[in-house]
Structure formats: C-alpha cells, structure tokens
Amino acid sequence: MSDLLIRGGRVIDPSRNSDGSADLLIRDGKIDAVGRNIPVAQDTTVIDAAGRVVAPGLIDLHVHLREPGFEHAETIASGAAAAAAGGFTAVCAMPNTDPVTDSLATVGFVVRQAIRAGQARVYPIGAVSLGQKGEQLTEFGELVQAGAVAVSDDGKPVRSSHLMRTALEYAKSFGIPVADHCEDLSLAQGGAMHEGLVSARLGLKGIPAAAEEIMVARNIILAELTGGHVHLCHMSTRGSVELIRWAKSKGLRVTAEATPHHFTLTHERCEGYDTNAKMNPPLREAADRDAIRLGLKDGTIDCIASDHAPHHYDAKEREFDEAPNGIVGLETALGLGIRELVTSGLLTLPELLSRMSTVPARVFHLPGGTLAVGAPADVVVFDPGQQWQVRREELLSKSGNSPFLGETMQGRVESTVVGGRVVYQRRPTN
Amino acid sequence: MTEGRPRAGAPASQNRPVLGKDLVGLEFLSAEQIRLVLDTAEPFKEVSERAIKKVPALRGKTIVNLFFEASTRTRISFEFAEKRLSADTVNVAASGSSVSKGETLVDTARNLEAMRIDMVVIRHPSSGAAQFLASRIRSNVINAGDGKHEHPTQGLLDLLTLRDKFGKIEGLKVAICGDVLHSRVARSNLWGLLKLGAEVAFCGPYTLIPREFTQLGVQLIPHIEDAIAWADALNVLRLQLERMEAGFIPSLREYNRVFGVTRERLERAPKDLVILHPGPMNRGVEIDSDVADGPFSVILPQVTNGVAVRMAVLYLLAGGGPDWRAQRSGDE
Numbered sequence: 001m002s003d004l005l006i007r008g009g010r011v012i013d014p015s016r017n018s019d020g021s022a023d024l025l026i027r028d029g030k031i032d033a034v035g036r037n038i039p040v041a042q043d044t045t046v047i048d049a050a051g052r053v054v055a056p057g058l059i060d061l062h063v064h065l066r067e068p069g070f071e072h073a074e075t076i077a078s079g080a081a082a083a084a085a086g087g088f089t090a091v092c093a094m095p096n097t098d099p100v101t102d103s104l105a106t107v108g109f110v111v112r113q114a115i116r117a118g119q120a121r122v123y124p125i126g127a128v129s130l131g132q133k134g135e136q137l138t139e140f141g142e143l144v145q146a147g148a149v150a151v152s153d154d155g156k157p158v159r160s161s162h163l164m165r166t167a168l169e170y171a172k173s174f175g176i177p178v179a180d181h182c183e184d185l186s187l188a189q190g191g192a193m194h195e196g197l198v199s200a201r202l203g204l205k206g207i208p209a210a211a212e213e214i215m216v217a218r219n220i221i222l223a224e225l226t227g228g229h230v231h232l233c234h235m236s237t238r239g240s241v242e243l244i245r246w247a248k249s250k251g252l253r254v255t256a257e258a259t260p261h262h263f264t265l266t267h268e269r270c271e272g273y274d275t276n277a278k279m280n281p282p283l284r285e286a287a288d289r290d291a292i293r294l295g296l297k298d299g300t301i302d303c304i305a306s307d308h309a310p311h312h313y314d315a316k317e318r319e320f321d322e323a324p325n326g327i328v329g330l331e332t333a334l335g336l337g338i339r340e341l342v343t344s345g346l347l348t349l350p351e352l353l354s355r356m357s358t359v360p361a362r363v364f365h366l367p368g369g370t371l372a373v374g375a376p377a378d379v380v381v382f383d384p385g386q387q388w389q390v391r392r393e394e395l396l397s398k399s400g401n402s403p404f405l406g407e408t409m410q411g412r413v414e415s416t417v418v419g420g421r422v423v424y425q426r427r428p429t430n
Numbered sequence: 431m432t433e434g435r436p437r438a439g440a441p442a443s444q445n446r447p448v449l450g451k452d453l454v455g456l457e458f459l460s461a462e463q464i465r466l467v468l469d470t471a472e473p474f475k476e477v478s479e480r481a482i483k484k485v486p487a488l489r490g491k492t493i494v495n496l497f498f499e500a501s502t503r504t505r506i507s508f509e510f511a512e513k514r515l516s517a518d519t520v521n522v523a524a525s526g527s528s529v530s531k532g533e534t535l536v537d538t539a540r541n542l543e544a545m546r547i548d549m550v551v552i553r554h555p556s557s558g559a560a561q562f563l564a565s566r567i568r569s570n571v572i573n574a575g576d577g578k579h580e581h582p583t584q585g586l587l588d589l590l591t592l593r594d595k596f597g598k599i600e601g602l603k604v605a606i607c608g609d610v611l612h613s614r615v616a617r618s619n620l621w622g623l624l625k626l627g628a629e630v631a632f633c634g635p636y637t638l639i640p641r642e643f644t645q646l647g648v649q650l651i652p653h654i655e656d657a658i659a660w661a662d663a664l665n666v667l668r669l670q671l672e673r674m675e676a677g678f679i680p681s682l683r684e685y686n687r688v689f690g691v692t693r694e695r696l697e698r699a700p701k702d703l704v705i706l707h708p709g710p711m712n713r714g715v716e717i718d719s720d721v722a723d724g725p726f727s728v729i730l731p732q733v734t735n736g737v738a739v740r741m742a743v744l745y746l747l748a749g750g751g752p753d754w755r756a757q758r759s760g761d762e
Contacts, residue, residue, distance in 0.1 A: 200642040201457070203557035203578030203617060273558030318534055319556035321577070 001420060002043045003027045006381060009049025013056060014354030015370035024054055026377040029420035034371060047415055047422075049381050055353045056369050057089025057120075057378035057416060058334060059360040061179070061257055062154070062233055062305035064326070065091075065122065067113060068106075069098025074310035074398045076110060079330070080119035082308070082397035084424035086330040087413040089378035090121040090361075090368055091308075094154040095132065102127035102138045107146035119423050120416070121378070123149040123366065128167050128178060132156045137167060144174045149364050152179035154233060157215055159185060161222065168228025177229040177255065177364065182215035182240070183207075183281070192321045194267040194282040202270065204321060207282050209237040216240045220247040223254050231363060232256040234307050236281035238291035245300045255363045257305040258292045260329060260336040261403070265289070269403060275316040275323035276403040279309070296355060297346055303360040304352075306333045310399030328397045332390060334382065335409025342384075343410060349384060377420040386412040449746045452564040452571040455580035456621040464622055468590050470742035470750075471735070477514055478737055487745050488517035493549040494542050497574070498524040498535075501553050503709055503733065504574050504584070508551050511740035517549075535559060536566050543567050549747065552576070557614075570747040578612050583743055584708055585618025587736040589626065591728050592663060594735070595704050600627035605657040607633045607691065608667035608716050611640050611678070615708045619665055620648065633657035634689055637678040654689050658696060663704040666691050669716045682715050692718045696726070704728055 004026040011022040011034060023038040024031065040046060065079035074082075076093070083091045093110055095101030101110060107124045114122030126143035130136045132153045140151060151171060158164045158180055167178045188211040193199050195206020216232055220243060223230045235241065235256050247254040261279065266286050269277040277283060295301035309326025316323050337356060341347040347355075361369025368378045387408050392400040416424035449463055456464065477485055493512050497505055505521070512519045522542075533541075539550060549570040552560050557577030564571035575581040593599055604623055610616040610632045623630050624647065631649040632639040639650050651657040657664065669685060679685050686692075696703060705717075705727045713719045722729060 197642040197645050200640040201617070203576075203580070203614060205578075273561055314534075317536060319554070319562060320558045321556050 001029065002045055003032070003041060004045045004047065004377070004417065004420060004422070005038060005040055006047045006049050006054050006379065007038075009052045009054035009381060011054045011371065012350050012353055013371040014350050014358040015056065016372060019350050024371065024379065026379070026417065026420045029377055031371055031373050031375050031377050033373060047381060051383065052381050052414055053349065053384050054379060054381050056357040056371055057380045057418065058087045058356045059366060059368055060088050060091040060306050060308070060330065060333070061231070061303065061360045061364055063091045063093055063308040063330065064096065064310065065093045066310055067097060068109065072398075073312045073315070076113040076122055077117035077119065078396065078398045079308070079310070080114060080117045080122055081424075082328070082330045082395065083120035084416040084418070085396045085413060086332070087334045087380040087382055087416055088120050088330060089380065089416060089418045090123060090366060091330070092123045092125050092149060092364060094125050094152060095127040096155040100127050100132050101125070102130050102132070104139070104142045104146045107143050107148050111147040120418060123147065123364070125150045125152050125154070125179065127151065128153045128158055129163060134159050134163060137163070137170060140170055140174050140176070144176060148176070149366060150177050150179050150231065152181070152233070154179065154181045157181050157183045157185065161218060164219065165222050165226055168222055168226040168230060172226070172228050175365065177231040179231040179233050180215070180219055181233050182212050182219060184211045184214045187211035187214070191282070192278060193270045194284045196267055196285060198267045198270055202273065204270075207280070209239055209284065209288070212237050212281055213239040213243060216243045220244070220252060220254055223247065223252045224250070227253070229253040229255070234259050234262065234281055234305065235292065235295070235301055236262045236284050236288060238288045241291045241295040241300055244295070248300060255302045256300070257303050257360075258296060258301045259305060259307045260333050260340070261327060263289060263292045263296065264336050264340050265403065270320075273320040274403065275318070275320055276327060276401050276405075278320060278323050278325055279307070279327055280325040293341065293346055296341065302363055303355045304333065304337060305360070306330050308397075310397055311401045312399060313401075316401045326401070328395065328399055328402050331395050331397065332402060332404050332409060334413065335388070335411050336404070338384060338411035339409055377417055379417040380413060381415040382411055382413045384411045386410070388412050449743070451747070452560070453582050453743055453747060454561045454564055454571070454573050456582045456585045456618045456625070457580065459625070461625045464586070464589065464625055467586055467739065467742050467746065468593060470746055471586075471590055471738040474738040474741040474745075475735070477741070478734070483514050484516055485514065486516045487750060488512070488515035488748055491517045491548045491748055492546070493517045493519045493551065493744070494547050495519060495521045496538070496542070496550055496552045497522065498552070498554040498559075499575070501574070503736070504553065507733070507736040508574060508740050510737050511744055514737070515741055515744055517744070535563065539563050539567050543569055549744065572743060572747065575614050577614065578617075579614050580618045581614040582618050583736065583740050584615050585622040586743070587732055587739040588619055588665060588706055588708070589622045590735045590739055591706060591732045592704070594731065595728060596662065599623065602628040603631070603660055603662045604628050604665060605631045605633050605651060605661035605663070606665045606667065607654065607657060608689070609638045609669050609673055609678075610634060610643075610667065611638045612670070612673065613667050615665075616667060620646070631657060631660060635679060638673070654691065655695060655698070658699045658703065661703060663706060664691060665706040665708070666717045668708065668710060669712060686715050690716060690718060691721050693720045693724065696721060702726055706732055709733070
C-alpha cells in the first residue's frame with residue numbers, strides 16, 4: 001500500500017486536544033506523521049483537504065446491521081458501507097439478529113463478514129443472554145475471544161435484576177461493558193410513542209418516560225452494587241439525564257449514549273402517523289431533548305450513537321401501531337450533529353467530534369478515536385460548511401426509513417479512511 | 431385551540447373546498463365546516479321519514495364500506511345513508527376477505543380503487559388507519575372509527591342531537607364519562623364540542639381519563655356526582671370488559687357503584703340532564719337501564735340522527751354544495 005498524505009486540512013484530534021492546520025501522513029495503515037509541509041514522495045497518494053476538517057474516524061457504539069436473518073433490510077456489507085459514507089470508521093453491531101449473536105460462531109460470522117466487506121470496521125456486541133431470552137448468560141469469555149467488544153440484549157431489556165447483576169459482575173472479568181436498553185416492559189408494553197398530549201390526541205398507547213427512568217435507576221444501583229461497567233443505550237428523557245448525573249457524581253462506572261434523533265426531534269413529529277418517527281425509545285418532549293443536549297455538553301451523556309435501525313420499505317408502509325421501531329442514522333449523524341449542536345453554539349466542532357470518536361472509543365475500549373502517531377489510520381475528511389439534502393437514492397444503506405429525508409444537513413463527508421485505505425470517497429456531484 | 435392552524439399530517443384540502451377530500455377526524459375541521467355538516471343534515475332527516483326513503487344525490491357513485499372491526503350500528507347506518515342517497519355500495523369485512531390472507535391495508539385499498547370506486551368508508555382497529563389510507567388513494571375516505579383516535583360521524587351525530595335538544599352547542603357543559611383513554615368517540619366529541627364553544631369535562635377513574643387533555647382546556651372531574659351537578663349533558667361511554675382484564679379498573683361491580691350513571695344520582699342533580707350513549711350499552715355497568723330508557727335519554731334519537739349526519743357527510747364529500755335541494759333539482 002502506498003503512502004497517503006491528507007494535505008492542508010484543519011486537523012482536529014480531540015484525543016490530544018489539538019486543532020490546527022496540518023498535513024497527515026499515513027504509512028502501513030498507521031498514522032505516521034502529523035505536521036506542516038510534509039514532503040510528498042513519488043508514489044504517495046494525496047488527498048487535498050484544504051477547507052476541510054481532518055479528524056479521527058467516527059465511532060458508533062450502537063447499530064443494527066440485520067445480518068444474519070434480515071438481509072432484505074441491511075447486510076453487514078451495506079451497513080458498513082453506509083457507515084463509511086457517514087464518516088464512521090468503526091461501528092458496533094447489536095446482536096438482535098437471527099440467529100442471535102450469542103455464540104463463538106455467530107460472533108465470528110460478523111467479524112468475517114465485516115472483513116469481507118472491507119468498509120468500516122464492525123465490532124460485534126454479543127448477547128447478554130442466550131437467544132436474548134433473559135434467562136441464561138452467554139459465554140462472555142468466548143464471545144470476547146471471537147471479537148465481541150461488549151454485551152447487550154438490546155431491543156430487549158434485561159428484565160431480571162439478578163441476571164443484570166450477574167452480567168455486570170461476570171463482564172468485569174473480561175473488561176467489557178454491559179450495554180442495556182432501559183425499558184420497564186410492564187409500563188411500556190404495547191406503546192407506540194411517547195406518552196403525552198400527542199399520544200393522547202392520536203389515540204396511540206404511550207410509553208411513559210418512567211419506563212426508561214426506572215431501569216436507568218436500577219442499572220445505576222446495580223453498577224454500584226457490582227462495581228461493573230453499565231453502558232446506558234439511547235437515553236431519551238430528562239429524568240434519565242438527572243439520574244446519570246447523580247451516578248457520575250458518585251464516581252460509578254456508568255456511561256451513556258444519545259442518538260441524533262433524540263437530540264433533534266420531539267414527539268410532535270409523530271403527527272400524521274409518520275412511521276418514520278416511530279422508534280424505541282420514542283421521541284420525547286422538547287424539555288427532554290434539551291436535557292439530552294445539555295447532557296452531551298457537560299459530559300453526563302458520554303457520546304453520540306446512531307441506533308441505526310434499517311427496516312424494509314414495506315415494514316414501515318403500514319398502520320403506525322403495527323410498524324416496527326427505528327430509523328436509519330449512519331449517514332445523517334454527523335450532518336445532524338453539526339446542524340443541531342455546533343451551529344447552535346452548544347458544542348464546538350472538536351467537542352462534537354470527541355463525542356463521536358474519541359469518547360466512544362474509550363467507552364468500549366476500542367482502537368481509534370485518535371490521530372496520535374502509531375495509531376491505526378482511521379480518519380474522516382469532511383467539509384463542515386457544506387449543506388446537502390438527504391435523498392433516499394443517495395443513501396448507501398439498503399433501507400431509507402429516515403424522518404430526515406428531504407432535510408438539509410450541514411457537514412459533508414468527503415473521504416473515509418480505514419487502516420490507511422480509502423473506503424469511501426464522495427463522488428463529485430453538480 | 432388548534433383550530434385553523436395547519437399542522438403536520440392534517441389532510442390537505444384538495445379539490446373539494448367544502449370539507450376537503452376526506453373526513454378523518456373532527457380535529458381537522460373548522461367550526462364553520464362542522465356547522466355546515468350539521469346544517470346539511472337537517473333536511474336529510476326528513477328523507478328518512480318519507481315513505482320512499484331515497485333521493486338521487488349520489489346516483490352512480492360507488493362506495494365501499496371497508497370494515498376491519500366488528501360493527502353493527504355504524505355499518506348499517508352508513509349503508510342506509512348511502513342507499514338513501516342512491517349510491518351503489520359494497521361491504522367488505524376483514525374476515526373472509528383477502529385481509530385474512532395477509533394482504534396489507536394499502537394493497538386492499540389500491541385493489542378496490544383499481545375497480546374505480548368513489549369513496550371508502552373505513553373502520554379499523556389501528557389509530558391513524560383512515561389517515562394512512564386517505565393519503566394513499568384518490569377516493570374520498572371517511573373514517574368510521576380508527577382505533578382509539580376518532581369516530582367523526584359519531585361526534586357529529588352527538589353534536590346534532592345536542593343541538594336538537596338545546597338549540598345550540600355554544601356554552602353547553604358536556605361531561606364525557608368513562609373510558610376516555612380508549613375512546614375514539616370521546617376524542618371526536620372533544621374536538622367538535624370545543625370548536626363549537628362548549629365546555630368539556632372528562633369524568634371517570636384517573637386510570638381512564640388521560641390528564642394530558644387538560645392542556646386543551648378539558649376539566650377532569652373524578653366523581654360522577656360532581657359531573658352530574660356540573661353538566662348540562664352526559665355522554666356516557668361504553669366500558670369494555672377488556673379494561674378490567676387489563677387492570678384499569680378492579681371490577682365492573684365497583685365501577686357501577688362508584689362511577690355508574692344511575693337514577694338515584696340523576697335525581698339528586700340540581701337540573702335535568704340529557705343523557706347520550708354511543709352504544710352498545712352495558713346496562714348495569716356504566717349506565718343503569720332506567721336511565722337508558724328514561725325520559726332524559728336521547729340514545730335512540732342519536733341513532734336516528736346518525737343516518738342524517740352520514741348522508742350529509744357523504745353528500746358534501748362527493749362535492750355537494752350547502753343546499754342539496756337546489757342541486758337535486760338541477761339533477762332531475
């Protein structure tokens with residue numbers, strides 16, 4: 001592989017608090033040098049990054065790639081390509097596939113498919129319980145050996161407090177977090193959206209904020225009991241943010257993520273029964289969205305994760321209460337982050353990038369999230385000022401279930417480099 | 431109030447200026463449009479009193495009654511309304527149709543539309559199903575009840591019945607009693623009453639009267655005695671047995687004892703009340719028989735008005751102007 005020089009960009013590396021104009025030289029798949037006026041050798045490939053930002057590749061701790069089992073909605077290859085187009089160099093794939101990623105073989109399958117795809121890196125998340133049934137722990141040790149970076153029964157909360165306790169304790173042996181989808185099912189059962197005035201008017205069963213907060217509180221208390229690391233998935237309520245703030249003030253090993261849709265949209269988006277506004281946790285109220293934003297600012301919410309959840313067109317083209325939850329998010333996450341959080345002045349661009357690369361790498365102990373010399377050359381180059389429209393036909397994901405279709409995003413990915421190889425290069429349009 | 435404010439998902443008024451293409455819910459109608467329907471219903475009442483109950487207003491129109499949920503009163507009422515307007519009608523029930531073979535709602539509707547129909551009347555267990563369909567087919571869509579969302583023709587016939595009784599809706603105090611949480615009738619009544627200037631209260635156990643509605647100006651009255659003392663009219667909702675099984679109330683017996691509309695309670699009221707019920711009734715649960723059959727009950731006039739209101743809605747959606755008689759004389 002020839003050397004790659006990304007020249008003349010604004011290099012932002014949140015891992016070293018650096019931000020300035022520089023060249024970035026990549027050799028043998030690693031960051032070789034960062035500095036001004038790095039000379040160009042004969043066979044060096046050059047990416048001109050003038051006017052662009054050069055940053056550690058984005059890392060998404062929460063995606064659903066649907067393979068095996070639901071390849072009509074997404075495959076590991078299409079999902080990893082969508083990730084690269086969104087500026088992600090690594091994503092963590094949730095285990096709610098068919099079969100469930102709960103064994104050495106199924107974790108290994110994800111790893112192999114990701115290598116064959118050769119796009120963004122894909123790290124499997126193993127199931128907490130066999131078949132995600134909430135009964136018997138999976139073999140965490142073997143899953144980690146096969147490549148799992150965390151365990152989660154995502155989509156299905158770990159209902160039994162005893163199982164959650166043992167999972168947190170057992171996971172400590174392997175240094176991995178337990179990621180939980182916090183939802184008290186007895187409160188949420190049958191719910192199609194946030195419980196509030198909009199659900200009351202639309203005649204849809206609501207999911208109260210309490211359904212999430214009860215499980216957030218439980219998980220925090222179990223983190224204290226066990227000393228284990230609990231990672232709270234897709235936080236959506238102001239009460240959850242308060243609880244996490246309290247947990248962090250006690251020094252507990254609690255980390256949390258929030259999605260772009262929860263820091264952007266509110267439950268009013270469900271008006272008209274738009275199934276692309278149906279997700280779980282549901283879109284909440286403006287006060288919740290604002291609390292999530294402040295939580296991202298002060299670090300209560302550690303990082304941004306997309307909860308990329310592709311669904312086939314037919315699955316969403318139906319009655320609201322019958323439609324599945326979730327939206328695709330890999331290709332709009334950066335554009336929403338800049339549009340919603342940076343242009344509003346809430347976060348600086350380096351702060352946003354830390355919450356999308358450096359911090360998630362630390363939370364799941366992943367390589368990447370840094371441009372330090374010697375680190376794997378996982379790099380994103382994007383134009384932070386460029387506005388663009390989300391068009392279904394331009395998305396690389398196999399599914400187009402996004403509430404942001406037709407909307408204007410800010411910040412366009414130009415190139416994505418994984419291990420020194422350019423896996424995504426935007427084709428010049430217009 | 432949200433009246434007049436365009437909102438995401440509100441059915442677009444297309445080529446029909448009077449009511450729009452569809453009737454999905456009263457939330458999306460203005461006070462003027464609601465009054466127009468009620469005024470249009472008045473002369474249609476008389477058609478049902480004739481020996482030959484038929485006018486040619488919808489001659490040549492094809493209407494499909496698409497019922498995905500059991501219904502007697504509403505389905506028959508629509509069918510009479512259609513037939514008395516001389517429309518050609520077809521009834522499709524979910525069981526015994528391609529729906530039971532797994533066909534999606536939108537495919538069912540598109541296949542019907544391919545046979546060149548003019549209107550679809552839909553009853554469906556999912557909230558939003560009528561609006562979903564309305565935005566996907568060219569035919570007029572009339573919501574005959576979608577999940578827990580709206581049942582606009584029921585709301586309209588309740589308004590017509592109240593107007594018959596009191597002369598006007600404005601200033602009336604109406605208490606909607608019982609299972610508001612799961613009731614599409616309650617939601618359609620709420621919008622219609624608020625738009626026409628009535629005061630609305632919900633009465634029932636707190637498990638069944640969502641507090642969010644207070645943001646729209648609705649009062650919550652936890653005790654039936656207080657609701658009776660406050661209201662000019664009670665609209666008593668059907669309490670479904672399933673609500674007890676789902677834990678919203680401990681027993682039907684207690685419900686009747688604590689929240690039931692009984693003669694004893696009405697006799698203690700400072701004034702006479704008008705009692706409405708959308709049916710079917712659970713006698714001895716939410717309403718006692720001597721109230722249902724008593725002098726203040728307008729439950730059967732509601733049913734009679736239902737046909738007239740549905741005739742008015744069908745006629746207006748088909749493009750009829752405010753005065754159907756004028757139109758008819760042109761037709762003939």
